[in-house]
Amino acid sequence: MDATHIHLLLTHFPIVGTIYGIIILIYGLYSKNESIIKVSLGTFVAMALLTIPVFLTGEGAAETVENISGVLENTIEEHEELAEKAIWLMGLLGVLSLINLYVIFKKAPFSKTITVLTLLVSLATFGLFAQVGNLGGQIRHSEIRNTNATIQGENNNASETRANDGDDD
Numbered sequence: 001m002d003a004t005h006i007h008l009l010l011t012h013f014p015i016v017g018t019i020y021g022i023i024i025l026i027y028g029l030y031s032k033n034e035s036i037i038k039v040s041l042g043t044f045v046a047m048a049l050l051t052i053p054v055f056l057t058g059e060g061a062a063e064t065v066e067n068i069s070g071v072l073e074n075t076i077e078e079h080e081e082l083a084e085k086a087i088w089l090m091g092l093l094g095v096l097s098l099i100n101l102y103v104i105f106k107k108a109p110f111s112k113t114i115t116v117l118t119l120l121v122s123l124a125t126f127g128l129f130a131q132v133g134n135l136g137g138q139i140r141h142s143e144i145r146n147t148n149a150t151i152q153g154e155n156n157n158a159s160e161t162r163a164n165d166g167d168d169d
Contacts, residue, residue, distance in 0.1 A: 003060025010054045014090060015133050017047040018126045025119050034104060037115060041097040041104075044122060048094025055087045071139055079135040086128045093118070093125045 001009075021043035028036030058080065065071050100118050103111045 002064075003057040004064040007054060007057035007061040010050060010057075011133070011136065013050045014047050014054060014086075015126070015129045017043060017050070018090075018093075018122060018129060021047065022119070022122050022126060025115070025122065029115065029119070038101060038104065041101050041118065044097040044118070045094050045101075048090050048097070051087055051090045055083060058083060065139060068140075075135060075138050079132065079139060082128070082132045082135060086125070086132045089121070089125045089128055093121050096121055 021040045024036060024043060025040035028034070028038075028040055062076050062080065066073060066076060096114070096118050100111070100114050103114050108114075
């Protein structure tokens with residue numbers, strides 16, 4: 001199994017796992033069940049840890065697909081740049097979740113406040129990762145690409161082809 005396989009295998013976890021954690025956290029807050037809140041926080045920590053190999057295998061995955069016909073280099077670059085921001089936010093969510101677990105364990109009076117803060121960060125994290133995932137999907141799935149980006153990419157490819165054709169003469 002190479003970096004591309006690992007990247008594709010794990011890439012959905014940060015998105016799906018974070019939304020599950022959000023749902024569990026909302027239910028835990030609504031039901032005022034500390035055990036359920038802890039499960040959601042543990043889910044966020046697990047997603048933060050799983051995001052590390054996803055991020056680390058991204059470069060290898062990019063190298064695998066960048067020379068495939070129909071793959072737009074600018075889409076790969078946008079995906080990489082957004083992923084760099086997203087991993088920092090996911091790291092913040094993981095650390096905040098650990099702090100939140102500690103605060104709950106210590107029965108601190110501000111535990112509900114930090115739990116709500118964790119919920120807000122988790123929503124932002126999910127939103128950012130959904131965008132990263134969408135961009136990643138566009139790399140190989142032209143049917144979900146922005147029409148303008150597809151046309152621009154085809155024009156760039158056509159220009160490159162004409163330039164290369166002129167080199168053979």
